[in-house]
Every structure is written in structure tokens, then in C-alpha cells.
Amino acid sequence: MTLQQLIFLGLAAVIVLAALFVVSTRNLFRAALMLVVSFFGIAGLYVLLDAGFFAVAQVLVYIGAISILIIFGVMLTRGMQGMEPRNTQAVGGAVVAAIIFGVLVLLLGPFHVTINNREFGNIAWNFAKDATGNAPAVADTYIASLGVALVDVNQFALPFELASVMILLVMIGAIWVARERKVAEVQADRRDILAEEREEEASIEAAKAGASSTGVPAVPAAPGLPETAIAHGAGGHGEH
Amino acid sequence: MNFLTDLLSLIGDFISNIIHSIFSFSPSIADAIVMGLAAIILCTFAALSFMALTYAERKIVARIQDRVGPNQAGPLGLLQPLADGIKMFTKEDTTPAAADRWVYNLAPLIIAVFALTTYAVLPFAPNVVGTNLNVGVFYVIAIGSGSIIAILMAGWGSNNKYALLGAFRTVSQLVGYEVPMLLNVLPIIMISGSLSLIDIINRQTLANGNAGLPNLLYFPLSAVVFLISGIAETARSPFDLLEAESEIVAGFHVEYSGMKFALFFLGEYVNALAVAFMFCVLFLGGYAGPILPPYIWLLLKAAVVFTIFMWLRGTLPRIRVDQMHDMNWKFFVPVSIIHLLISMVLLKVFTDTPSQLEATGGILVSSGTRMLILFVASALTLLVALGIAARRARMNRLAEEEVLAKRRMENMAAAGA
Numbered sequence: 001m002t003l004q005q006l007i008f009l010g011l012a013a014v015i016v017l018a019a020l021f022v023v024s025t026r027n028l029f030r031a032a033l034m035l036v037v038s039f040f041g042i043a044g045l046y047v048l049l050d051a052g053f054f055a056v057a058q059v060l061v062y063i064g065a066i067s068i069l070i071i072f073g074v075m076l077t078r079g080m081q082g083m084e085p086r087n088t089q090a091v092g093g094a095v096v097a098a099i100i101f102g103v104l105v106l107l108l109g110p111f112h113v114t115i116n117n118r119e120f121g122n123i124a125w126n127f128a129k130d131a132t133g134n135a136p137a138v139a140d141t142y143i144a145s146l147g148v149a150l151v152d153v154n155q156f157a158l159p160f161e162l163a164s165v166m167i168l169l170v171m172i173g174a175i176w177v178a179r180e181r182k183v184a185e186v187q188a189d190r191r192d193i194l195a196e197e198r199e200e201e202a203s204i205e206a207a208k209a210g211a212s213s214t215g216v217p218a219v220p221a222a223p224g225l226p227e228t229a230i231a232h233g234a235g236g237h238g239e240h
Numbered sequence: 241m242n243f244l245t246d247l248l249s250l251i252g253d254f255i256s257n258i259i260h261s262i263f264s265f266s267p268s269i270a271d272a273i274v275m276g277l278a279a280i281i282l283c284t285f286a287a288l289s290f291m292a293l294t295y296a297e298r299k300i301v302a303r304i305q306d307r308v309g310p311n312q313a314g315p316l317g318l319l320q321p322l323a324d325g326i327k328m329f330t331k332e333d334t335t336p337a338a339a340d341r342w343v344y345n346l347a348p349l350i351i352a353v354f355a356l357t358t359y360a361v362l363p364f365a366p367n368v369v370g371t372n373l374n375v376g377v378f379y380v381i382a383i384g385s386g387s388i389i390a391i392l393m394a395g396w397g398s399n400n401k402y403a404l405l406g407a408f409r410t411v412s413q414l415v416g417y418e419v420p421m422l423l424n425v426l427p428i429i430m431i432s433g434s435l436s437l438i439d440i441i442n443r444q445t446l447a448n449g450n451a452g453l454p455n456l457l458y459f460p461l462s463a464v465v466f467l468i469s470g471i472a473e474t475a476r477s478p479f480d481l482l483e484a485e486s487e488i489v490a491g492f493h494v495e496y497s498g499m500k501f502a503l504f505f506l507g508e509y510v511n512a513l514a515v516a517f518m519f520c521v522l523f524l525g526g527y528a529g530p531i532l533p534p535y536i537w538l539l540l541k542a543a544v545v546f547t548i549f550m551w552l553r554g555t556l557p558r559i560r561v562d563q564m565h566d567m568n569w570k571f572f573v574p575v576s577i578i579h580l581l582i583s584m585v586l587l588k589v590f591t592d593t594p595s596q597l598e599a600t601g602g603i604l605v606s607s608g609t610r611m612l613i614l615f616v617a618s619a620l621t622l623l624v625a626l627g628i629a630a631r632r633a634r635m636n637r638l639a640e641e642e643v644l645a646k647r648r649m650e651n652m653a654a655a656g657a
Contacts, residue, residue: 003268029396033343036389056378064385064418068411071392075404143374143435 008048015041028074036067053143245533248368252278282359282370290509291321297550304554331498336399339495344397348496348503350390355510357383362517363438365527365534376437377425380518381418384473387507388414391492394504398495406491409561410475410482416568417472423576424462424469427583428455428522441526451592451607454525458614461579461622463523465572467548470515472564474508477553481561516545575625582617590614 018038022031039062046055106113149155181189243250256274263270295310295318302309310317335344358380360370373379388411395407432440446452456463472479482491493504520526520541527534559567591597592607605613 027340029340029343033389033393052373053375053378056375056382060378060382060385063389064382065415068388068392068415071389071396072408072411075392075396 004048008045011041011044011048014038015045028077029071032067032071032074035070036063039063039067051142053146245365246367247533248365248535252368278370279360283356286356286359286510286513287506289513290506291325293509293513293546294324294505295321296546297553300547300550301554304551325502328499328502331501333498333500334495336495339399340397343393344399344495345500347390347394347397348493348500348507350393351387351507352503352510354383354387354390355507355514358511358514359517361437362514362521363441363526364538366438368535369438372436372438375435377429377435377440377522380514381422381425384511385415385418387511394496395492398492400495403492403494406482406494410492413475413479413482413561413564414473416565417469417572420465420568420572420576421469421473423573423580424459424466425522426580427459427462427587430584430587431455431458437521437526441521441528444525445528451611452528453607453611454523454528456523458611459523459579459583459618460615461575461618461625463519464622465576466523467519467545469572470519471512471549471552472568474511474515476508476512476549478556478559479564481558481564512549513542513546516542516549519545571625571629575621578625579618579621582621583614586614586617 015038018034018041021034022038025031025034039058042062043055043058046052046058105111150160151157255277259273259277260267260270263273298320299309299317310320313319313323335341361373361376361379363369363372391407391410391414395404395410398404428440429435432443434440440455442448443450444452444454475482493501496504517538520538524541524545526541527538529537532540588600589602590605590610590613591600591602592605592610594604597604
């Protein structure tokens with residue numbers, strides 16, 4: 001067992017265990033942090049594959065930007081601390097994950113699969129080996145060739161430009177979503193959201209009441225709640 | 241003189257040979273031990289310089305403020321860092337009651353570790369570097385962004401609303417100022433043709449027919465904006481509103497005391513020194529210099545840059561959070577992008593190597609002329625941008641004063657009538 005294999009096993013263990021923790025824990029913040037650990041493990045895998053640039057890009061993009069966004073989203077979710085995640089999709093999720101795992105193993109593993117007289121399987125190994133049957137070495141100038149490939153019109157210039165257009169769209173969308181709104185607009189939004197929630201609660205109560213007894217009408221939510229919330233919201237918005 | 245120049249390499253070879261002879265049965269274990277020893281030496285260097293820097297900072301800031309600074313602990317107060325260390329060790333190690341213990345305790349550790357990891361790619365002499373990554377600059381910036389997670393951990397793990405708010409604001413500042421930092425490192429990368437720190441330094445020395453001019457003379461705007469972004473990245477004064485007592489009661493590290501707070505403190509100073517080293521490597525030529533050994537040159541340059549940091553701390557008032565974001569997104573980023581476009585065009589048009597002329601065409605000038613052209617373009621951009629910003633600030637101030645004067649007239653009229 002060479003040192004490289006040992007390191008790979010260690011990294012793979014870290015990644016898989018962290019990912020398992022992410023999907024099975026109740027504490028959302030810790031799940032986000034273990035996702036960060038998983039990303040670090042993947043960066044380590046890139047280093048093992050002699051692709052230092054991608055390892056650093058992984059750290060910069062996934063851990064330095066995406067993870068921060070995820071953590072912000074987790075922290076700003078209302079009622080996060082007392083939340084009990086009701087996961088009604090656990091079984092379905094496990095089945096889908098198993099199917100995807102099976103498909104990946106068939107395609108990337110050393111199996112030959114023939115479906116309808118077409119050959120599948122062994123993809124990764126076929127791509128990786130060259131004429132003499134050895135994996136090609138990573139050139140030292142792979143960063144340079146990556147850069148050239150991104151702007152070469154015969155290679156990947158079009159997806160590159162399209163990606164920049166997409167980023168522009170996303171920025172415009174973010175500016176629109178985060179625009180400054182007048183107080184009346186904010187109040188109207190809040191009223192709509194609270195009305196929706198009241199309807200939801202009323203329908204849940206109706207379903208429970210309908211299931212448990214026959215003709216007892218549902219009790220709507222306390223009418224005093226929306227006004228106080230809006231007053232508090234307006235006051236809070238006013239005092240900045 | 242050669243002995244002094246290669247002193248670090250000779251010591252390194254000596255120790256490496258000893259360990260290889262001890263572990264002659266397995267060279268890989270010997271290699272691993274040598275690398276571990278190098279890492280320990282780097283971390284010790286960072287920690288010792290942290291001690292010296294706290295002392296120097298307090299003395300220099302005190303002199304700027306017309307007082308003496310620490311002079312009680314030992315002669316000239318030289319044992320003050322030791323006294324600080326003893327104080328940190330003996331303070332009570334509190335943990336908030338409902339805090340998430342793992343998250344709360346790991347946050348300072350992660351910040352300190354990330355701050356120290358930056359030193360792995362710094363070249364102290366031509367052959368003395370932790371590891372000569374061919375993505376060195378990129379690595380430093382990625383590590384800087386990795387420590388942001390630890391700040392969020394600190395803010396969340398404290399189970400304190402104000403710590404959380406402070407963590408949000410700190411993260412918004414740090415993430416915001418990464419953008420001008422990256423945009424201003426790009427011209428340096430373009431002119432050096434490589435992300436490796438040693439290649440960047442070599443381009444600023446007289447090796448391989450290079451001109452030997454520091455990158456500061458090529459891109460002064462980049463140097464200025466990188467310096468200011470670096471100060472903001474490490475949340476030093478004047479950007480330290482996130483840990484100021486009167487603003488948010490020490491921000492995200494309000495619930496930490498004792499050794500954990502010492503680790504935050506160490507992380508801040510080690511980060512600031514790393515930014516100073518990066519500025520020296522990128523813009524001042526790193527370890528290049530005529531007579532003295534290279535590591536002495538690097539330490540001298542870093543000391544000068546850090547003195548500039550301390551000078552700014554002692555002189556400028558604290559900047560407000562909206563002013564800081566204003567300055568970043570409305571001034572630094574547009575100016576950096578425009579400067580990047582201008583220097584891209586000028587770098588391609590004016591070359592100083594005939595091989596590049598054949599390959600891509602352009603105008604052949606001497607190295608000195610090229611530097612002069614880029615310097616003039618960069619300095620012009622900086623002055624024009626500062627002029628526009630000054631005029632905009634003056635317009636805003638005049639508008640504000642007009643509004644205030646009108647309100648005063650109305651009040652007087654209402655009081656009189």
C-alpha cells in the first residue's frame with residue numbers, strides 16, 4: 001500500500017464521513033461546517049491528482065464564497081434554533097442516492113456493460129489511458145493550456161462568454177431583489193406573507209379538525225398578531 | 241559574504257543531513273521529519289514576530305500619540321509581550337452557557353492555523369521557501385478567504401446576538417475587500433507571467449535579463465489599493481470598527497477570554513505581517529537587494545511596510561461601516577477594473593522582449609521606457625480617480641450643509657414668529 005493510496009483513503013474517509021454528518025445531523029449550522037470539511041477533503045483529492053490550481057480554486061470558490069453563502073442562509077433562517085427538521089423524504093432520497101451510486105459505479109468502474117448492443121462502462125479508464133496503456137502525465141503548463149483553452153475560439157470561448165453573461169444576469173437579479181423599498185411596500189409585503197401563513201395554519205387546523213371530529217369548525221389564528229408584527233416592523237425599520 | 245547570504249540554506253542543509261543520517265533506513269520518513277521541522281520553524285518565526293510586533297506597535301502608536309508606551313515591564317518595556325502572554329495564560333477560560341462547545345472552541349484555532357499557513361509559500365531567500373507552489377499568489381488569497389468561515393463560527397458559537405452581528409459585518413468587510421485585492425494582483429501576474437511568488441520576485445531582480453525594477457514603479461495604483469485592501473482584510477485600524485469597544489463591544493470575539501482571545505489576537509497580527517510580506521514580495525521585490533543578505537532585505541522591507549500600518553493606525557480615525565463599503569464598491573472596484581484594462585492594453589502594446597514582439601506584435605521599447613509608460617498611466621489613473629472622488633465628496637458635503645442651513649433657517653423663523 002503506497003503512501004499515495006493511504007493518503008487517498010484518509011481523504012476519502014474524511015469526505016464521506018463529513019458528508020454523512022451533513023445529511024444526518026439536526027444542527028443545521030454544524031451541517032454547514034461539515035460541508036466545509038468535505039470541500040477541504042475534495043481539495044486534497046485535487047492535490048493528489050497533481051492539479052494544484054484546481055485545489056486552490058476549490059478552496060477559494062467553494063469554501064471562500066459558496067460555504068459562506070450557505071452559512072449565511074442557515075443563520076438567517078427564521079426559527080432555526082428550535083427547528084425540528086421533519087424529513088418526509090428520507091426513504092425516497094436514500095433510494096435515489098443508491099440508484100445514482102449504482103449508475104456511477106457501473107460507468108466508472110472496471111465493468112463492461114452492454115445494453116442494446118452498445119458498450120458502456122469503463123469510461124474513466126478508457127479516457128485516462130493513452131496508446132501505451134499508461135495514464136498520461138500532467139504537464140507543467142496545464143494552467144497555461146487551460147487559460148488558452150478558455151479564450152480559444154475553437155475550444156471553450158463560447159461557454160466562457162456565456163458564463164459571463166449569466167453572471168451579469170445574476171448580479172442584476174441580486175440588485176433587484178435587494179433594492180431599497182419604501183416603508184409602505186415593505187408593510188404590504190409583510191401583510192401578504194402573514195395572510196398566507198394564516199391561511200396555511202387555518203387549512204392545517206381544518207384538516208386536523210376534519211380528521212379528528214366531524215363538524216367542529218377550525219379556530220383561526222389570533223387576529224391581534226399581524227397588526228403588532230407590522231407595527232414592530234415599521235418601528236424597527238424606522239429607527240434603522 | 242556568501243556565507244551570510246546562504247546562511248539559512250546552509251543551516252537547513254546541515255539539519256537535513258543530520259536527520260537523514262539518523263533515519264538512513266527510510267528516506268521518506270526523514271523527508272517527512274525535515275518538512276515537519278521546517279513547518280515548526282516557520283510557525284515559531286511567526287509567533288515570535290507576533291510578540292515583537294505587539295511591542296513595536298504599542299511603542300510606535302504611543303509616540304505618535306505623544307506618550308511613551310509600555311516602559312514598566314523590563315528595561316524599556318521589552319518584557320511587555322512576556323507579561324501579556326502570562327496575563328493571557330492566567331485569565332479565566334470562560335465558555336458561554338448555551339454556546340455550541342465544539343464550534344466555539346474551534347474558531348480561534350482555525351483562525352490561527354489559517355493565518356500561519358500563509359507563511360508556507362513566502363520566499364525568504366532564493367532557495368529558502370516552505371514550498372514553491374506554482375499557484376503561490378492564488379494560494380495566499382484562498383487561505384485568506386478560508387479564515388472567514390472561522391469568524392462566522394466564532395460569531396455563531398458565542399450564542400450572542402452582538403457577536404453574530406459583528407461576525408456578519410466582519411465577513412461582509414472581508415469578503416468585500418477581497419475583490420480589489422484580487423483585481424490589483426492581476427497586473428502583477430500579467431507582467432510576471434506566473435503565479436509563483438519566486439517567479440514574481442525574479443522578475444524584479446536583475447536575473448535573466450530582467451530590468452530589476454520593483455513592481456511598485458510599474459503599477460503604483462495597484463500598490464496603493466492593495467495596501468489599503470490588505471489593511472481592511474486584516475481588520476486593522478482604521479478599518480477596525482468591527483472590534484471597537486464603543487461600536488460593537490469587540491464584535492465577534494466578545495465572548496472569548498484568556499488564551500482563546502490571545503489566539504484571535506495572534507491571528508490578526510500574523511495576518512497583518514503576512515499582508516506586509518505579500519506586499520513586499522509583489523511590489524517591492526521581496527528579498528532582492530544589493531549588499532545585505534536576502535532575508536535581511538525581506539525583513540527590512542516588511543518592517544517598513546508594517547511601520548506604515550502602525551502609522552495609519554495611530555493617525556487616522558476609525559472609518560464608519562457605510563463609508564467603508566462605499567469606498568470599496570464605489571471607488572476601489574471601478575478604479576481597479578479601469579486600471580486593469582488600461583494596463584492590459586499597454587502591456588500588450590509595449591513589449592521589451594523581441595521574442596514577444598515576433599509572437600504577438602506591438603511596439604518595442606526599452607525596459608525603462610516601458611516602466612515609465614506604465615507608471616505614468618497608473619499614476620494618472622490614480623490621480624484622476626482621486627480627483628473625481630474628492631469632487632463627489634465635496635458635492636455631497638455641500639449638499640448636506642445646504643440642507644442643514646435650510647433647516648436652521650426654518651427653525652429660526654419658527655422660533656421668531
